Amino acid sequence: MKYDLYSPESIEKYAKQLINKTFRDILPDKYEEYKGKGNLGQFIEKYFFEYEPNSDKDPDFKEAGVELKVTPFKKNKSKTKPYSAKERLVLNIINFESIIHESFYTSSFLNKNKLLLLIFYLHDFDVPNKLDFFIKYVQLFKYPKEDLKIIEQDWNKIVEKIRLGKAHELSEGDTMYLGACTKGSRKKDSYRSQPYSDIKAPQRAFSLKSTYMNYILRNYIMKNKKTYEPIIKDTSILEKKSFEDFILYKISKHYGKDIDTLCKEFQVNNNSKNKTTQVALRILGLKSNKAEEFEKANIKVKSIRINSNGKIAEHMSFPSFKFTELINEQWYTSTFRLMLEQTKFFFIIYKFDENNNLILEKAMFWNMPINILDTEVMKVWLKTVKIIKEGVQMTKIGKKTFNNLPSASDNPVSHVRPHGRDSNDTYLLPDGRPMPKQSFWLNNSFILEQIKKDE
């Protein structure tokens, strides 16, 4: 045997020979050309470790308790973040029927995935054949203690939802590091039954979110020194409270205070445009505007102001899209859908009182309910694509140019509006005309409704 079956370190050592090799380098001469079907993980199992791929309940290297994972990363244009994980890491499939009888520390998830042998290869978009990608990193990975605590909370949240008969409403935005991602086709016949409801749910698997994989890649694998400051400095806090509850508890101590008082108390510049967000982060004990946990969990902070009449003045904006890219996307894999599905939002909500003082009202975590995402938001998205393909109508009235993209009055949840530096900040339409950059927005009335549901 080329490696000791019982020793994780021996397996890792053997696997490190893969570094700086392509998949083609591993292919033995006498074997038929690998078809490229299936995944590269199976390829490594078969040709490098020389065992037949399986889908056991046990880890791939059962005796050593090591699960093999072959996963891509990619190069970015960004100088500060030169590399990212290309995708989430998909782990075992969730069996809705049996998982409701499990508990975390004896779960099938932890049994299979507590020690991972991560093999990172560089996905090069200019290289047509997967076999020519280079393997760059090979390393055993065990969840750090503080991460495992949050993963436990995530696991419990997912199982709780299944126990409530809501497997069909599972979404990656529900949880922090460990997600329940869809796996397999979206055809009706791939839907699965669930124990506490007659509604069939798409098959799902546990996964480590791509933002969490980014963190693993940059900090544990590439060993970058620059990390963000964590909010939870002492893991024992998470024994008593969930991460979310702890955060909300800290903010709640300052409910009712006005923004001027808060700025003074937490030494935030009162003229700063994002002072409302900054105050919340200072309350959480952060010196900067980034939190390690938020980065890993893909939590985006959004501040919301409610007017004294109880309404939200502004809609919520998202990054602008390129018309020519948007029309080539499919809804289920579209940038906008994936963003809404995978992002958890942290709302900091302020309200103007009758004297026009801005008061910290509450904070809450929110993510887009999947049933709204795949109905109302989908309609807006499809309509937008259709209009762009057919040719946007633009009408100039005075200084403003009006268009026929879906507006806030057309749909209760989402709409399209300009979102650029100014009206000269444009992208080209497929027909070559320039148009001010546009983005999807969430309607203020919808946000308000979601905030009220939380009460």
Added chain:
DNA sequence: GCATGATCATGC
């Protein structure tokens, strides 16, 4: 006061 286009401000 709503609807929708236009623009500001901060951080990287």
Added chain:
DNA sequence: GCATGATCATGC
């Protein structure tokens, strides 16, 4: 200089 979150401005 751009991307992105946040907010302003005008006409009905």
